[in-house]
Amino acid sequence: MSVVIIVDNGRIIDPLHGVDSHGELWICDGRIVAAGSVPADGAQRFDAEGCWVVPGLIDMHVHLREPGEEYKETIVSGTRAAAAGGFTGVACMPNTKPVNDCGSVTTFILRTAEQGAARVYPVGAVSKGSAGGELAEYAEMKEAGIVAVSDDGRPVMNSQLMRRALEYAGSHGLPIISHPEDDALSRNGSMHEGFVSTRLGLRGIPAAAEAIMVYREIALAELTGTRMHLAHISTAASVDLIRRAKDRGIGVTAETAPHYFSLTDEAVRGYNTNAKMNPPLRSEIDRRVIIEALGDGTFDAIATDHAPHSVLEKDIEFDLAANGIIGLETALPLALALVRDGSLSVGRLVELLSVNPARILGVAGGSLAIGSPADVTVIDPRKRFVFAEETIVSKSRNSPFLGRELTGKAVLTVCGGRITHAELMPN
Amino acid sequence: MTGQQTHVFRHKHIFGLEQMSREDIEYIIATAHSFKEISNRSIKKVPTLRGKTVVNLFLEPSTRTRLSFEIAAKRMSADTFNIASSTSSAAKGETIIDTARNIEAMNPDIIVLRHSSSGAPHLLARHVDCPVINAGDGTHEHPSQGLLDIMTILEHKERLDGLKIAIVGDISHSRVAGSDIIGFTRLGARVCLAGPATFIPYGIASAEVEVAATVKEAVTGADVVMALRIQKERQQDPLIPSLREYAIRYGINREVLQYARDDVLIMHPGPINRGVEMSPDVADGPWSVILDQVTNGVAVRMALLYLVLGGVKESQDTEG
Ligand SMILES: [Zn+2]
Numbered sequence: 001m002s003v004v005i006i007v008d009n010g011r012i013i014d015p016l017h018g019v020d021s022h023g024e025l026w027i028c029d030g031r032i033v034a035a036g037s038v039p040a041d042g043a044q045r046f047d048a049e050g051c052w053v054v055p056g057l058i059d060m061h062v063h064l065r066e067p068g069e070e071y072k073e074t075i076v077s078g079t080r081a082a083a084a085g086g087f088t089g090v091a092c093m094p095n096t097k098p099v100n101d102c103g104s105v106t107t108f109i110l111r112t113a114e115q116g117a118a119r120v121y122p123v124g125a126v127s128k129g130s131a132g133g134e135l136a137e138y139a140e141m142k143e144a145g146i147v148a149v150s151d152d153g154r155p156v157m158n159s160q161l162m163r164r165a166l167e168y169a170g171s172h173g174l175p176i177i178s179h180p181e182d183d184a185l186s187r188n189g190s191m192h193e194g195f196v197s198t199r200l201g202l203r204g205i206p207a208a209a210e211a212i213m214v215y216r217e218i219a220l221a222e223l224t225g226t227r228m229h230l231a232h233i234s235t236a237a238s239v240d241l242i243r244r245a246k247d248r249g250i251g252v253t254a255e256t257a258p259h260y261f262s263l264t265d266e267a268v269r270g271y272n273t274n275a276k277m278n279p280p281l282r283s284e285i286d287r288r289v290i291i292e293a294l295g296d297g298t299f300d301a302i303a304t305d306h307a308p309h310s311v312l313e314k315d316i317e318f319d320l321a322a323n324g325i326i327g328l329e330t331a332l333p334l335a336l337a338l339v340r341d342g343s344l345s346v347g348r349l350v351e352l353l354s355v356n357p358a359r360i361l362g363v364a365g366g367s368l369a370i371g372s373p374a375d376v377t378v379i380d381p382r383k384r385f386v387f388a389e390e391t392i393v394s395k396s397r398n399s400p401f402l403g404r405e406l407t408g409k410a411v412l413t414v415c416g417g418r419i420t421h422a423e424l425m426p427n
Numbered sequence: 428m429t430g431q432q433t434h435v436f437r438h439k440h441i442f443g444l445e446q447m448s449r450e451d452i453e454y455i456i457a458t459a460h461s462f463k464e465i466s467n468r469s470i471k472k473v474p475t476l477r478g479k480t481v482v483n484l485f486l487e488p489s490t491r492t493r494l495s496f497e498i499a500a501k502r503m504s505a506d507t508f509n510i511a512s513s514t515s516s517a518a519k520g521e522t523i524i525d526t527a528r529n530i531e532a533m534n535p536d537i538i539v540l541r542h543s544s545s546g547a548p549h550l551l552a553r554h555v556d557c558p559v560i561n562a563g564d565g566t567h568e569h570p571s572q573g574l575l576d577i578m579t580i581l582e583h584k585e586r587l588d589g590l591k592i593a594i595v596g597d598i599s600h601s602r603v604a605g606s607d608i609i610g611f612t613r614l615g616a617r618v619c620l621a622g623p624a625t626f627i628p629y630g631i632a633s634a635e636v637e638v639a640a641t642v643k644e645a646v647t648g649a650d651v652v653m654a655l656r657i658q659k660e661r662q663q664d665p666l667i668p669s670l671r672e673y674a675i676r677y678g679i680n681r682e683v684l685q686y687a688r689d690d691v692l693i694m695h696p697g698p699i700n701r702g703v704e705m706s707p708d709v710a711d712g713p714w715s716v717i718l719d720q721v722t723n724g725v726a727v728r729m730a731l732l733y734l735v736l737g738g739v740k741e742s743q744d745t746e747g
Contacts (some may be wrong), residue, residue: 026644115722188662195630199445199546201605203662271546316522317544319565 003417004028004038007378010048014055015347016355025053025062027374030417034370044419044426046412051424054350055366056375056415057087058357059328061152061177061231061255061303064090064120067108073308073395075109077115078328079396081306083420085328086410088375089094089119089307089365091357094130095153101125101136106144112148117420119375123177123365125177126151126165131312132158135165136322138172138212147361150177155213157183163220170226175253175360176227179236180213181279190319192265192280197315211237218245219250227374229360232305234279236289243298253360258327258334259400267400271323273314274400276309291343300356304331308396317352326394329387330401336381336408362424378412385409439562440552443568450583452610455730456578457599462733463726465502468495475733476505479536481508484526484551485562487543491697492562492571495721496539499728523547527554531690533699538730540564558735566600571731572696573606575723577614580651581718582723583692585708588615594686595677596655596704597626597666603696604655608636621645622677625666647686653694654679654704670703680706684714692716 005027013020028038028224064078073081075092082090092109095098099110106122128134138149149169156162156178169176186209191197193204200310213267214230218241221228231257242254252384259277264284267275275281307324314321316417335353340346344352354377358366365375384407389397413421429480434454436445439478447455481500485493502509510530523542525613526639530538537558547737562567580587592611598620611618612635620627621639623745632638639645646652657673660666667673684691693705693714701707710717 188664193629198599198628198630199605201565201602205567271549315524315550317550318546367585371524 001042001083002029002038003122003413004040004043005374005419006040006043007053007383007412008045009374010051010053010378012053012368013346013350016375017369019368020347022351025310025368025376027376027414027417030374032368032370032372032374032376044072046378046424046426048412048424050345050380050382051411052379053368054377054379055354055368056377056413057086057332057353058089058363058365059087059304059331060091060301060357060361061307062090062092062306063095063308063324064092064327065308066096066112066224067105070343071395072310073215075112075120076116077352077393077395078306078308079113079118079120081326083117083413083415084393085330085409086332086377086379086413086421087118087261087328088377088413088420089121089363091121091123091147091361093123093150093152095382099125099130100141100146101128101130103137103140103144106141106146118415121147121361123147123152124149126156126176127161128171130154132161135161135243137169138169138174142172146174147363148175148177148229150179152177152179155179155183159216159220159244161215163224164228164363166220166224166228170224174360175227175229177231178213178217179231180210182209182212182390184420185209189280191268194265194283196265196317207235207237207282207286208369210235210279211241214238214241217250218242222250225251227251227253229322232257232260232279232303234260234282234286234290235361236286238292239289239298241307243293246298253300253356254298255303255320256290256299257303257305258331259325261287261294261338262334263400271318273316273318273399274325274398274402276318276323277305278320278323279304279326282334291338294338294352295343295348299352300360302331302352303357304328306393309398310396314398324390324398328400329393330399331409332379332410333351333406339381342409374414374417376414380411381408383407383409383411408424436738439558440548441731441735442548443561443570444606444613447613449613451737452574452577453733455574455727456462456581459574459578459723460727460736462729463723465729466722466725472504473502474583476500476503476506476736479505479632479730480529480534480539480636481505481507482533482535483538483539484508484530485510485541486512486523487563488512489541489543489563489734492541495724496728499544499725500732502725503729503732505732524554527551531555537735541724556729560731560735563602566602566605568606569602570697571724572603573610573727575727576607576653576694577610577719578723578727579694579719580692582719584650586615590616591619591648591651592610592651592653593619593621593647593649594653594655595621595642595679597657598622598631598655599626599628600658600661601655607653608744610637619645619649621640623667629661642683643686646679646683649687649691649695651692652679652684652687655696656698657700657704670700672721674703678704678706679709681708684709696719696720
């Protein structure tokens, strides 16, 4: 007998097909089907009154920590956190231990992910061991299932290596995801360079450390004619460069993270290591420009850069503490705040969190068309909740949003027709 | 004994001067003044902190500040324990939190912390119950030094309001400058900074803080000139080409001092590189109050130890 899920009374938003209307969404055996096209007896029916029904959210930048640092997160715990946050797919960065720089690590990740609660799209390393020396074997990793390559966590400082990586990845149909940072400028820095860093006596990371490499990546994308995706953009200067590159038709895409449009370097005061990440929280001007660039299409995606760490890495001296925060369970409410204040339309939000990540990575999803895999997220945009430690699904707790009251939440997540998260009760 | 009784000192921890109001600073200095006299007695000891335990946790090398805190505690009859970086477990990979928990088990009344990381006192304070006094953290603040600098200036000038204070040298990497700039401006002084741009931190200029193009400009008309200790580079970051070139361009010497006020005070947090940031005749000359700074350091630290414990005397009649 078929497994049928019916989501009633929701506002169905599918920007790829220009859909924004009230109605029902039917799922049968893992696919989206036309309403009424299959027998409804025995179906699980959810009343989505007041909710939005959107294509499953895709986070194109997470760190799942497995293999190697399972005490921080595992593929299973990380995908459960993803499902709780409304995500049906995540692209996991290769900076695990060992680095995902060969087919066997990719295969391990994908096999482990079968037990997970979301689709996992592994990203392979640009260079062997992400050491910035030799190219990793892209063809082998692609065969094993990677969707892109990146040395994320550290920049590819050698411009010739990056050029060759772009060309070689292009031959294998893989996009490159750049972590744009000039590490000579950022070295030993632990927060944004500005008035706050001066006051706190913390070594600053200038905005130029990012913009310089963003420009290099644009120049290399133009030189090679190959696609380049820029990860976790945090500064106004980078936004300006990306906007101009796009105007000139250069094949770059870009993402930012919820913390860059929600917080500034002021959050570091008191030496809060949960406000430490790389790139760092920037100034209020940067924050505003980031929001504007989400609205005008300069940014293609919102990605969390979900980076779990334990107290061992976080409850220590600020300059020694690890970079990164968890983000899967807060991304949606933080992005919804931009919809509420009019900075983003609902359709644009869905593009940023689902349609575009699927397109950039070349994976399924981002669509509610009949016949598509049933990756669906139901969002209650008015649901209020306190982001409290005890409610966190991720294994780690390193978030600057702990204790915050947030508005808007995924209340039902369906991944491939399987319910991976439910706060709505079937009736 | 603590001057005006109207002010309530409400700081459990001393992280820096940023947390202090003008009234707080004046109250600490007034308290320090009342303690300074003890150091001039033949029996330099009062029972004020008898039975109290002060742990000096110095996880970065320092002789002068540690000694000053130790003398301050002993003059008030507290028991002191020194844990220095060489004897601590930091070298063995024990974290500051582990160290703090172990110290906590000894029931200290105050922990005085010197640490190479900015914000380490904040971290420590989250893990212990007792007050924490910052004895210098990274490039953040060195509040007791800032306070003793203020006390020294007040002794000679009676006020900071309207004074021009030049600070010359590596402002970016100086926790002393961090505290001095806040303290001086909060008490109404105008601060003028000088040094090569590699030494001037981002965003420091404000209504009360000016960045001069040259040492001469900073020193001209100054009531106080403070020189900071110079290092050629830090963390593989090239800051100046040589100490020689620095001394020629930015060193405080007799020649440049002729532009300062006649009654200018020369200060230095020490230890001085004689011939680099300051010529020897200036350091040892008549304007120099560098030794007053050392004396006042003990008084200020006595005041801080006293005030964080609520300013409560263990026994009456301590002043005799
Ligand atoms: Zn990165």
